[in-house]
Amino acid sequence: MVSIAEFSDEPIFTIKVVCERTGIKPVTLRAWERRYNLLDPSRLENNYRLYSDRDIQILRWITHRLENGLTISRAVREYHELRLNGIWPEALPILQTPVLRNPPKAAPKEYSEQLFTAITSHNEIKARQIIDTIQSVFNLETIFFEIFNPCLYEIGEAWYRGEIRIATEHYASGFIRGFLMNLLQAFPVNNRAPKLLVGCAPEEFHEIGPLMLSVLLRREGYQVEFLGSDLPVDDLVAYAEDISPDMVILSAGFEHTARPLFQFQEKLNKLSPKSLFGFGGRYFNENSSARDAMQGVFLGSTLAEAIRNVHDLMD
Numbered sequence: 001m002v003s004i005a006e007f008s009d010e011p012i013f014t015i016k017v018v019c020e021r022t023g024i025k026p027v028t029l030r031a032w033e034r035r036y037n038l039l040d041p042s043r044l045e046n047n048y049r050l051y052s053d054r055d056i057q058i059l060r061w062i063t064h065r066l067e068n069g070l071t072i073s074r075a076v077r078e079y080h081e082l083r084l085n086g087i088w089p090e091a092l093p094i095l096q097t098p099v100l101r102n103p104p105k106a107a108p109k110e111y112s113e114q115l116f117t118a119i120t121s122h123n124e125i126k127a128r129q130i131i132d133t134i135q136s137v138f139n140l141e142t143i144f145f146e147i148f149n150p151c152l153y154e155i156g157e158a159w160y161r162g163e164i165r166i167a168t169e170h171y172a173s174g175f176i177r178g179f180l181m182n183l184l185q186a187f188p189v190n191n192r193a194p195k196l197l198v199g200c201a202p203e204e205f206h207e208i209g210p211l212m213l214s215v216l217l218r219r220e221g222y223q224v225e226f227l228g229s230d231l232p233v234d235d236l237v238a239y240a241e242d243i244s245p246d247m248v249i250l251s252a253g254f255e256h257t258a259r260p261l262f263q264f265q266e267k268l269n270k271l272s273p274k275s276l277f278g279f280g281g282r283y284f285n286e287n288s289s290a291r292d293a294m295q296g297v298f299l300g301s302t303l304a305e306a307i308r309n310v311h312d313l314m315d
């Protein structure tokens, strides 16, 4: 993680370059400066503005807050408050630079099929190339929901029909899991944000759903710890007692993995301060009576819904 303070404050970039790199229109940038005292760029003799690398990082941080639904005045106020307390926000990973986006050459479905072919033929070089391409043209939601999920679904179906080996299915999930872990670690950890623990119910090994959720929640600015698969309930409660998370989020895909979760919220309620319990996953999507019977909050049948619900609960 890199603090914005670590970027150079030498004024070298014109407004044109800054706007290209941040995706902000010049007129908007000037308005933000005027109305909210956001930046104080140096001036050339002809009065042209000059910005630093640090200014660009500040603007990227601000636009990321806007993408998260904050108003500009609130985002700038948050930034100024941090600075008043002597804190520099963490820089966003370069991955998120909007100006890298090129128009896609094909629809997500097509990339999903290409990825399926590359992975099921164990062609890692091709799979890497596809990942590099999709990262430069699509946002994370498209990559997760429209490329990875259909690809994994097809892999599951092909495995079920006996068309691909178990080794291939493991290779596929390992490849995608690896990419998601790298992504998770590339996002800054925000120590001041609500703390969320995310993982799988006992004996549940399908961790890609909760891992995707962790990446998206960390991108939203939450302090997320991804704990992986097969978490024993009592150990998790003991860990929650140690670190007092705001919420523990667990995923279950089968009846037998969901069963131990029925007493989970009750166990969390004995802790002080209490932590919320959020749950989801294939089993709950398919069994409305189970999700109604469960104590805690069903976060939704999709990850996008889960993000919205976490926002509401954390507010």
Ligand code: B12
Pocket: 149, 152, 153, 154, 155, 156, 157, 160, 169, 170, 173, 174, 177, 203, 204, 205, 206, 207, 208, 209, 210, 212, 213, 249, 250, 251, 252, 253, 257, 278, 279, 280, 281, 282, 283, 285, 298, 299, 300, 301, 302, 303, 306
């Ligand atoms: C990869 C994979 C595995 C890998 C997982 C590796 C890993 N590190 O994650 C391994 C090899 C371990 C595995 C094992 C098994 N698997 Co499997 N597996 C899959 C596969 C191919 C992809 C799963 C995946 O990651 N999908 C992508 C994610 C994002 O989707 P998702 O998990 O469905 O999650 C979505 C929602 O459920 C929700 N969600 C998920 N978690 C959460 C959490 C919260 C809080 C919220 C709000 C939402 C949410 O959001 C997601 C996006 O929409 C699926 C195929 C498929 N159709 O999904 C089969 C599949 C799920 N597996 C299946 C089976 C049968 C098994 C095994 C029983 C096989 C066996 N005989 O050993 C074991 C069970 C292991 C266990 N106890 O958990 C079946 C399940 C059938 C069923 N309905 O019961 C499937 C559907 C394959 C098939 N077509 O038959 N599997």
